[in-house]
Amino acid sequence: MACVDCHRVHQKQDPALDPFAQTAACTSCHQAQHAEFHRPFAHPVHDGQLQCSDCHNPHGGAGPSDLYSxxxxxxxxxxHAEKRGPFLWEHQPVREDCTLCHQPHGSVHRDLLTQRTPFLCQQCHMSQFHPSTALSGTGLPGIGTPSGSQSLLGRDCMNCHVQVHGSNHPAGVGQTR
Ligand code: HEC
Ligand code: HEC
Ligand code: HEC
Ligand code: HEC
Ligand code: HEC
Ligand code: HEC
Ligand code: HEC
Known part of the structure; x- marks a missing residue:
């Protein structure tokens, strides 16, 4: 690539250095990422609140995918410094890689999640102990059923495991507080 694929030298405002123009400068080539940021839940890049270069080093980065870090x-x-911990009770995948559960750019699921919960959790955890089958007698509320399973409704697993990123409560081993 040439420097002028991103920079404009004979212009007053260089798009690569302008927070509102940079996204378009990058997504003219990176069409797939352009689409990802238009998903219902996404990092606010298209509003100019964030830029590609907040995470990526366009000249080549130290980390995977040219990340600065x-x-x-x-x-x-x-x-998101509050997620760094250290926590008394860690949740292993959180320490390993945020992208085990989150899409870095955008997602069709809330909170940029890679999958809907509880299915997200059940990629790694068995469902037997916590019944979470939609079409069971105790799954979703049906006609005449007063309430459905706490593992499926509302914030499902997070109805109880509220500290899914790690807990500092002495009794928070199950990430319930
Ligand atoms: C992939 C797009 C891209 C290419 C190719 C590129 N740059 Fe950049 N450049 C950027 C972006 C985006 C920034 C702003 C970085 C930031 O804000 O952290 C930048 C920043 C700079 C800066 C710093 C400007 C300042 O005021 O801080 C210089 C100098 C620069 N680039 C020179 C070059 C040169 C020389 C080349 C070719 C060898 C080049 N760039 C190639 C995207 C690019
Ligand atoms: C002229 C087209 C073009 C523009 C403009 C462009 N890129 Fe790229 N970008 C590429 C190409 C080609 C690659 C190499 C892709 C590959 O290796 O598969 C690449 C690679 C990348 C990668 C690394 C992907 C990986 O898997 O390691 C990142 C991150 C990236 N670009 C970000 C940016 C950002 C941020 C900007 C805007 C500042 C930008 N690009 C502008 C064409 C472009
Ligand atoms: C909030 C931080 C963040 C922002 C903002 C961001 N990215 Fe990324 N991007 C990432 C992470 C994290 C990865 C995945 C790294 C990995 O797992 O290897 C990634 C991956 C990529 C890749 C590699 C292919 C892929 O999709 O996995 C490209 C290309 C890329 N980003 C381009 C862009 C462009 C273009 C923008 C701006 C429109 C942008 N990114 C904004 C964090 C970000
Ligand atoms: C095991 C899966 C998982 C991993 C790994 C994970 N998260 Fe999350 N994250 C979630 C879930 C589920 C939610 C939604 C929480 C809710 O509904 O209470 C969430 C929500 C969030 C939120 C928005 C709500 C809040 O708590 O602030 C942020 C920001 C966030 N995660 C950042 C991160 C970061 C940064 C990492 C890596 C250090 C990470 N997550 C790793 C599952 C995960
Ligand atoms: C440059 C700063 C920046 C970086 C780096 C960054 N984020 Fe964010 N993140 C934001 C901003 C700003 C928002 C939007 C917050 C809002 O809308 O209130 C956000 C929102 C989120 C949300 C949704 C939270 C909500 O309240 O809807 C999640 C989840 C999230 N980020 C995860 C991540 C993960 C995972 C990474 C690493 C790949 C990451 N973020 C890197 C700035 C950042
Ligand atoms: C990528 C795999 C993965 C995903 C996805 C995942 N977990 Fe975990 N989880 C683990 C691992 C590994 C442990 C540590 C198990 C151990 O120490 O025996 C763990 C531990 C836990 C624990 C503590 C168990 C204990 O008593 O030590 C809870 C609670 C938990 N996860 C809930 C969740 C919830 C809720 C979700 C969905 C938001 C989720 N997990 C998603 C891998 C995952
Ligand atoms: C109604 C509350 C509630 C809901 C909803 C819930 N859990 Fe739990 N879960 C608990 C309690 C209580 C424990 C025991 C925690 C402790 O020892 O502190 C537990 C323990 C666990 C453990 C550790 C199991 C072990 O063998 O030690 C995992 C993993 C777990 N839950 C995953 C999930 C997943 C995945 C979901 C969603 C499908 C979910 N939980 C929904 C209350 C709940």
Missing amino acids: MTVNDSCYSC
Whole structure:
């Protein structure tokens, strides 16, 4: 690539350095990422609140996918510092890689999740202990059924496991507080 694929040298305002123009400068080539940021839940890049270069080093980065940070998690911590911990009770995948559960750009699921919960959780955890089958007698509320399963309704697993990123409560081993 040439410098002028992104920079404009004979213009007053260089699009690569302008927070509102940079996204268009990048997505003219990166069409797939353009679409990802238009998903219902996305990092607010199209509003100019964030830029590609908040995470990526356009000249080549130290981390995967040219991220400024050495790891994906370090990149996320730079803004979402409260997720860095350390926590008394860690949740292993959170320490390993945020993208095990989150899409970095945007997602069709709330909170940029890679999958809907509870299915997200059940990629790794068995469903037997916590019945979470929609079409069972105790799943979703039906006619004459007063209430459905707490593992399916509302915030499903997070109805109880509210501290899914890790807990500092002495009794928070199950991430319930
Ligand atoms: C993939 C797009 C892209 C290419 C190719 C590119 N740049 Fe950049 N450049 C950027 C972006 C985006 C920034 C702003 C970085 C930031 O805000 O962190 C930048 C920043 C700069 C800056 C700093 C400007 C300042 O005021 O801080 C210089 C100098 C620069 N680029 C020169 C070059 C040169 C020389 C080349 C070719 C060898 C080049 N760039 C190639 C996207 C690019
Ligand atoms: C002229 C087209 C073009 C423009 C403009 C452009 N890119 Fe790229 N970008 C590429 C190409 C080609 C690659 C290499 C893709 C590959 O190796 O599969 C690439 C690679 C990347 C990668 C690394 C992907 C990986 O898997 O490691 C990132 C991140 C990236 N670009 C971000 C940006 C950002 C941020 C901007 C705007 C500042 C930008 N690009 C502008 C063409 C472009
Ligand atoms: C909030 C941080 C963040 C922002 C903002 C961001 N990215 Fe990314 N991007 C990432 C992460 C994290 C990855 C995945 C790294 C990995 O898992 O290897 C990634 C991956 C990529 C890749 C590699 C292919 C892919 O999709 O996995 C490209 C290309 C890319 N980003 C382009 C862009 C462009 C263009 C923009 C701006 C329109 C942008 N990114 C904005 C964090 C970000
Ligand atoms: C440059 C700062 C920045 C970086 C880096 C960053 N984020 Fe964000 N993130 C934001 C902003 C700003 C929002 C939008 C917050 C809002 O709308 O209130 C956001 C929103 C989110 C949300 C949705 C939260 C909500 O309230 O809807 C999730 C999930 C998220 N980010 C995860 C990540 C992950 C995972 C990474 C690493 C790949 C990351 N973020 C990197 C700034 C950042
Ligand atoms: C095991 C899956 C999983 C991993 C790994 C994970 N998250 Fe989350 N994250 C979630 C879920 C589920 C929610 C929605 C929480 C809710 O509904 O209470 C969420 C919500 C969020 C939110 C928005 C709400 C809030 O709590 O602020 C942010 C920001 C966020 N995650 C950032 C991160 C970062 C940064 C990482 C990596 C350090 C990460 N997440 C790793 C599952 C995960
Ligand atoms: C990528 C795989 C993965 C995903 C996705 C995942 N987890 Fe985990 N989870 C783990 C691992 C690994 C452990 C540690 C197990 C151990 O220490 O025996 C763990 C531990 C836990 C624990 C603590 C168990 C204990 O008593 O030590 C709870 C509670 C938990 N996860 C809930 C969730 C919830 C809720 C979700 C969905 C938001 C989720 N997990 C998504 C891999 C995952
Ligand atoms: C009604 C509340 C509630 C809901 C909803 C719930 N859990 Fe739990 N879960 C608990 C309690 C209580 C424990 C025991 C925690 C402790 O020891 O502190 C537990 C323990 C766990 C453990 C550890 C199991 C072990 O063997 O130690 C995992 C993993 C887990 N839950 C995953 C999930 C997943 C995945 C979902 C969603 C399908 C979910 N939970 C929904 C209350 C709930």
